[in-house]
Amino acid sequence: MPAEVRSHSHGQTMVVSLHNPEYGNALEPGMYAAAVEALNAAGDNPDVRSAVIVGAGESFCAGARLQQLAQGRGGSRAQQAEAVDGLHLLIDAVSTFPKPVIAAVEGKAAGSGFSLALACDMVVAARDAVFVLSQARLGLTPDGGATWHLARSLPRALALEIALLGERLTAERLYETGLVNRLTATGEALDTALRLAEALNRRAPAALAATRELLARAPSSTLSQQLGAERECFLDCLAHPHAGIGIDAVQHRKESSFD
Numbered sequence: 001m002p003a004e005v006r007s008h009s010h011g012q013t014m015v016v017s018l019h020n021p022e023y024g025n026a027l028e029p030g031m032y033a034a035a036v037e038a039l040n041a042a043g044d045n046p047d048v049r050s051a052v053i054v055g056a057g058e059s060f061c062a063g064a065r066l067q068q069l070a071q072g073r074g075g076s077r078a079q080q081a082e083a084v085d086g087l088h089l090l091i092d093a094v095s096t097f098p099k100p101v102i103a104a105v106e107g108k109a110a111g112s113g114f115s116l117a118l119a120c121d122m123v124v125a126a127r128d129a130v131f132v133l134s135q136a137r138l139g140l141t142p143d144g145g146a147t148w149h150l151a152r153s154l155p156r157a158l159a160l161e162i163a164l165l166g167e168r169l170t171a172e173r174l175y176e177t178g179l180v181n182r183l184t185a186t187g188e189a190l191d192t193a194l195r196l197a198e199a200l201n202r203r204a205p206a207a208l209a210a211t212r213e214l215l216a217r218a219p220s221s222t223l224s225q226q227l228g229a230e231r232e233c234f235l236d237c238l239a240h241p242h243a244g245i246g247i248d249a250v251q252h253r254k255e256s257s258f259d
Contacts, residue, residue: 003027005034006056007042012049013197014042015190017056024062025055027112032086036093043098049205050197051097053120054104054190055113063111063134084143087112091145094119098209100200104193105129105171106186115144118153121212124182124193125171136166152219153179204242204258 003020016038018025042048055061064087072080094101094116103109103120111134117123125131135142142163150159154177162169174180184192200208210233218226237243242258249256 003031005031005038007038009048010052010194011198012047012201013194014038014045014048014051015194016042016051016053018054018061019056021055021057021059023065024059024108024110025057025113026062026065027087027090027116028065028068029083029086032090035090039093039097048099049201050100050102052102052104052190052193052197053094053116054193055106057107059107060103060105060109060129061113061116062108063113063115066138069138069140087115087144091115091119095145099205100197100208100212102193102197104189105131105180106189108132110134112144115142115146115149118149118179119145122181122196123174123179124184124189124196125174125180126186126189127171127183128186129171129189131169131171131174133163133166136164153177202256202258204237204240204246204256206240206242207237210237 001019001022003023003026006017006019008015008017016035018027018031018035020026020028020031039051042051068083072083100122101120103117103123103125105117105123105125106129107126109117109125109129109131111132114131114133117131133142133146141147147159147163150162153159154162158177161167171180171183175183182192182196214226214229214233217229221229245258246256
């Protein structure tokens with residue numbers, strides 16, 4: 001069965017599925033563009049309010065295949081860079097997706113598969129799932145934005161431990177660090193991620209997008225700059241019709257509907 005990316009709608013959520021189960025859903029070059037295309041289509045579709053990325057079968061994503069890495073060593077630096085850039089286009093598409101993205105992790109998230117999970121807004125993982133930045137064991141450095149996300153999310157010593165040692169990390173340990181949002185029983189990560197997505201879908205889309213942007217810019221902003229940005233976003237949302245709907249719903253103790 002060829003490696004591919006499949007997508008389907010679940011209510012207002014787009015499910016993007018990595019299909020390469022023979023190799024633990026390892027990422028093949030053709031999968032990068034397909035995943036980016038699926039995300040771009042979901043981003044432009046007003047009926048889609050969130051996305052979930054999942055691996056087919058019992059594993060999330062094993063990263064790159066060792067055979068591909070070995071073959072890549074024989075190519076030119078330009079060819080090698082092209083392969084890495086394909087992955088990075090996918091990571092950028094996930095990171096800049098205008099709506100919430102959730103990773104549903106079963107089995108293993110290794111190498112660039114771990115990086116892909118880190119690029120998502122939230123991570124739901126089975127309790128027996130395993131995460132590993134395996135590049136360290138191969139004499140390689142992390143890719144897919146792993147160092148950027150780890151440095152922003154964890155204390156320096158812990159980020160270095162994960163990146164330098166390349167040890168297998170349980171979902172429970174990452175839950176304790178805050179990198180995993182929800183733990184589930186084996187086989188239930190996707191269902192839990194979809195329920196989380198449905199909860200997000202019930203929130204006002206404009207407010208969600210603005211809040212995600214505020215959090216993204218916060219690390220590089222001074223407090224004064226962030227306060228100014230928060231003021232402008234708050235006023236933009238206050239003027240949006242969704243604010244009227246939300247305020248009225250709370251005042252009258254009824255469920256908000258931001259359709």
